[in-house]
Amino acid sequence: MPGNNQNPDNSLTSRVPQHIAIIMDGNGRWAKQRNQPRFFGHKAGVEAVRGVVKACAARGIKVLTLFAFSSENWRRPQKEVSLLMELLYTALTREVSKLNDNNVRLRIIGDRSVFSEKLQNRLRKSEEQTENNTGLILVVAVNYGGRWDITQAARKAIEKVLAGELQASDITPALIGENLSLADLPEPDLFIRTGGEQRVSNFLLWQLAYTELFFTQTLWPDFSAASLDDAIESFSQRQRRFGRTGEQVENGEGA
Numbered sequence: 458m459p460g461n462n463q464n465p466d467n468s469l470t471s472r473v474p475q476h477i478a479i480i481m482d483g484n485g486r487w488a489k490q491r492n493q494p495r496f497f498g499h500k501a502g503v504e505a506v507r508g509v510v511k512a513c514a515a516r517g518i519k520v521l522t523l524f525a526f527s528s529e530n531w532r533r534p535q536k537e538v539s540l541l542m543e544l545l546y547t548a549l550t551r552e553v554s555k556l557n558d559n560n561v562r563l564r565i566i567g568d569r570s571v572f573s574e575k576l577q578n579r580l581r582k583s584e585e586q587t588e589n590n591t592g593l594i595l596v597v598a599v600n601y602g603g604r605w606d607i608t609q610a611a612r613k614a615i616e617k618v619l620a621g622e623l624q625a626s627d628i629t630p631a632l633i634g635e636n637l638s639l640a641d642l643p644e645p646d647l648f649i650r651t652g653g654e655q656r657v658s659n660f661l662l663w664q665l666a667y668t669e670l671f672f673t674q675t676l677w678p679d680f681s682a683a684s685l686d687d688a689i690e691s692f693s694q695r696q697r698r699f700g701r702t703g704e705q706v707e708n709g710e711g712a
């Protein structure tokens with residue numbers, strides 16, 4: 458099928474998503490409702506992460522990708538940015554043993570080259586300390602942008618052309634896909650955004666091509682295992698057609 462490099466799952470029995478990707482939004486508003494500084498909401502957001510990771514592991518989800526800091530979040534007040542970096546550092550330091558208890562393997566995506574050496578070391582160590590776990594793969598996107606991801610994949614392809622390893626005509630959607638951050642993992646089946654906004658905010662642009670979208674007003678610190686189940690329930694009601702007709706999908710045709 459030309460131009461179709463997603464991983465189509467034709468079965469109507471696929472009711473549980475393999476890969477869930479979440480934009481964890483609404484921490485600031487959650488704090489504001491409580492007359493607290495925004496950072497109070499970010500801290501509460503870490504608690505919500507802990508609950509959702511556990512719930513995903515318990516439900517046999519294969520991959521959970523969380524948007525923790527976008528390439529645009531540098532535009533925030535410098536104080537908030539540095540507090541978020543500190544929170545990332547302390548959360549990773551503190552949570553690694555719990556990830557190990559739950560057999561969770563951590564992976565970081567995004568351009569980490571701009572982070573302090575201390576944070577870069579922490580990111581690497583946390584990945585190493587969980588690398589033998591065989592359960593849920595937890596992907597945390599930090600200084601990540603979908604445009605950055607596609608650009609770095611294109612750059613790798615172009616470097617191969619310049620080195621004479623590939624022709625320009627070898628650059629296909631499949632080749633770009635192979636060079637993206639999550640190339641070795643199934644594409645997200647279910648995308649969740651909390652906090653009420655209905656936009657993608659430069660998250661996984663390429664990988665979301667055929668993902669089912671779920672938006673909820675719930676602010677991230679309030680997002681619970683029950684909220685997760687609501688999203689999974691909505692997902693389970695949908696028919697994924699990947700361009701085909703409903704009848705073809707029902708009859709298992711045109712795969």
Ligand code: IPE
Binds near residue numbers: 483484525527530541
């Ligand atoms: C999401 O919550 C967390 C990050 C972007 C780091 P926000 O901080 O965007 O919360 P709101 O949208 O201002 O409520």
Ligand code: IPE
Binds near residue numbers: 526527
């Ligand atoms: C998206 O949330 C990024 C993360 C949750 C990390 P934002 O709050 O930054 O998104 P916009 O700016 O409202 O689109």
Ligand code: MG
Binds near residue numbers: 482483484652
């Ligand atoms: Mg926000």
